[in-house]
Amino acid sequence: MEFNQLESFISVVKHKSFSKAARELFLTQPSISNNIQNLEKELGAVLLDRKGKTIALTDSGKIFYRYALELINTREQAIHSIKDHLNKIEGKIELKASSIPEQYILPYIIKDFTKIYPKVTFSIIHKNSMDIIDDILIGKESFGIVGIKCEAKMLEYINFYQDELVLATPYEKEYPKTSSNILDINILFSENFIFRKEGSGTRLFIEERLSEKNISLEDLNIISIIDSNEMIKKMIELSLGVSFISKIAIKDQETLKIIKSYKIEGLDLTRDFYFVYNKNRTLSPLVETFKDFLLNWPGLDII
Amino acid sequence: MEFNQLESFISVVKHKSFSKAARELFLTQPSISNNIQNLEKELGAVLLDRKGKTIALTDSGKIFYRYALELINTREQAIHSIKDHLNKIEGKIELKASSIPEQYILPYIIKDFTKIYPKVTFSIIHKNSMDIIDDILIGKESFGIVGIKCEAKMLEYINFYQDELVLATPYEKEYPKTSSNILDINILFSENFIFRKEGSGTRLFIEERLSEKNISLEDLNIISIIDSNEMIKKMIELSLGVSFISKIAIKDQETLKIIKSYKIEGLDLTRDFYFVYNKNRTLSPLVETFKDFLLNWPGLDII
DNA sequence: ACTTAGGATAAGTAAAATTTATAGTGATTG
C-alpha cells in the first residue's frame, strides 16, 4: 500500500472514472488502473466495481475509502505541523562576520535558513577575523564567523564553506601560463599588489602561505592597503594592480570578463570558513539551531 | 513521504540506531540513512540529531513521530478492517455444475474464493448443462455452471474459463500427423469412439462442431456411451477406444504419458465455460459475490 | 452493425529504492 495508490483510489472514487482521475493526478489512465489493481491485489479484495458505464464502490471499497482519506489527510497534517513548528521559531541572530563571508557567503546561507525558519531575522556586524576571535576569547562574544583558524582549548570550529584564494588581475593582462590558468610563482615579484589591512583573515592567510615559500610581503611591490574587497576589485578592474582575493568574491566579474583569476604554481590557497564558538558557554537555542543548520548546509553550488 | 520512510524513521527512533533499524526492517544501513534523509529533505526539517553516540529526536522529530506512528497504525487498521469484513461474509453456495467444471475447474475456483472469503462453504450438485439451463428457464434454479451457451432473453452468461476439446487416445497409438499434434479429420472414421450421454455439454458441443463439417455422430463408430469422464479416461488408457474430451480433464494423464491428445485439422474445438443466471431474478448477495469473483478470476494457469 | 469512450493489457522506459563497497567521525581502550 503506497500513498500514490491511495491518491489514485480516492480520485477514482471522487470522479467515478479512471481517466478523469488520471487527468487530475497528472498521470496516464493505465497508471491509475495499475495502482488500483495493485491495491486490490494487496488487500485481497475488489474495491471498485467497474462494469461499463459507471464505477461503484464495493462494500470493501467503502470500508477502505474512509481509511484512504484518513491516511492522506494525516499525511497533509503531518507536513503542515512540521512547517508550522518551524514557523514558530523566531528571533534575531546577531552575526559577527569577516568581510568575505559577510558579503559573499552569508547572504546565501541566510536565504536558505529563512526558507526553513521564516520568522528568524539577522543582523550582521562586520569585524575582522582576528578581532572576532579575540572577542570570543575575552568573553565579549560567544560565537562568530571567520576565515582563519586559531586553535585554542576554548574554541570550537565548524567548517561550513571552502573557498580558494586566487590572484585576481585585469582581464586584458596576459601572462606566460604554466597551464590553462596557473602562473609561475616568480610572476609575483613583478606585480603591483593591493592588500587588505593587517588583521584581515585573507591577509593573514596569504602571509602564512607565502612565508612557507620564504616570501615575505616586504618582497612584494605593495601599492595600496585597502580594507574593502569591492574597492580592491574596482582598482583591479581599472588596472591599478593585482590582488589575492577569494574566488567567490570575483565570481560575477569573472563571468562578466572584467577580471581574470590565476592559481600560483605550488601554492595551495584553499581556504576554509568557520562558525567559531566558545564551547564552554551555552549558545542560545536559536544560535544552536543556526549552528546545526550550518553543519549540514549543502553549500552554494546550486545557485 | 512514503510508508517505508515512515517505517525506517519509527524503527530508528525505537532503537536509537540506524543499523539496528536496518536489521529490524531487513534492509541495509545505507537504505535507512537514505530514507531518513529523503524524509528530512521533503519536510525541510532535521528529525534526528545523530552526533556520535546517541541518536535523539529533534523538536520537529518529536512532532513528526506521532504522525508517523498514526499513519503506520492506520494502514494496519485498514488492512485488518478489509480482511475482517471479508471474513464476516459467510454462508453456503449451492452450485449446480456440469461434469467438466465440477471435477476439474471448480475445485481451483473454490480454493481461490475461500482464500478471500474463508467463512463461505460450497455444495456442488452434478447436473448436465442442458438440465441446468432448463431448470433456470422454468424458474427452478436461478443460476448454474455450464459448458454450453443456449441464448435466451432471460439468460446472462459469464465466461470464466476457456478450454479446448481434444481427441484423447492411448499413449502408444501412432497417427500420421499433419503437424506436431494435428490429425486429419478423416482419421475420425476409422476410430472406435466413446461418447458421453445426450444432454452432456461436451457431447452437444462436439456434435455441433462436427455437423458444421457435415459429419453426424451416426457416421462415427461409437462403441460406448458413458457418462463419466473418469471412466472414459480409464477406457482410453486401456486402449478400448478414443474420445473427445476437455484438455483440462486429461492434464495429469498427459504429463504421466498415459494419454495423448490431438487437435483435428480444421476443427476449432475451443470451448467456453459459463456462470449462467436468470437476469430477471436477483441473486443472493453471496452468489452475487461469487459471480463478481468469477468475473475477475485469473484462471488456473498458476497452479 | 458502427462508432465512441473508458478500462485493461503489454512492452518499453524512466525513476526509485536498495545494495555493495568505502570513507569519515566520534567514542573507547591500551
Place this chain on the structure above:
DNA sequence: CAATCACTATAAATTTTACTTATCCTAAGT
C-alpha cells in the same frame, strides 16, 4: 594519544517499481 571500534554518510551499481506509449477489448449510444 594513537589505534581500534561502532556507527553513519557517501558513491556507484543494481534491482525494483512506477509510469508511459501503443494497442486491444468491451459496453453503451447512434
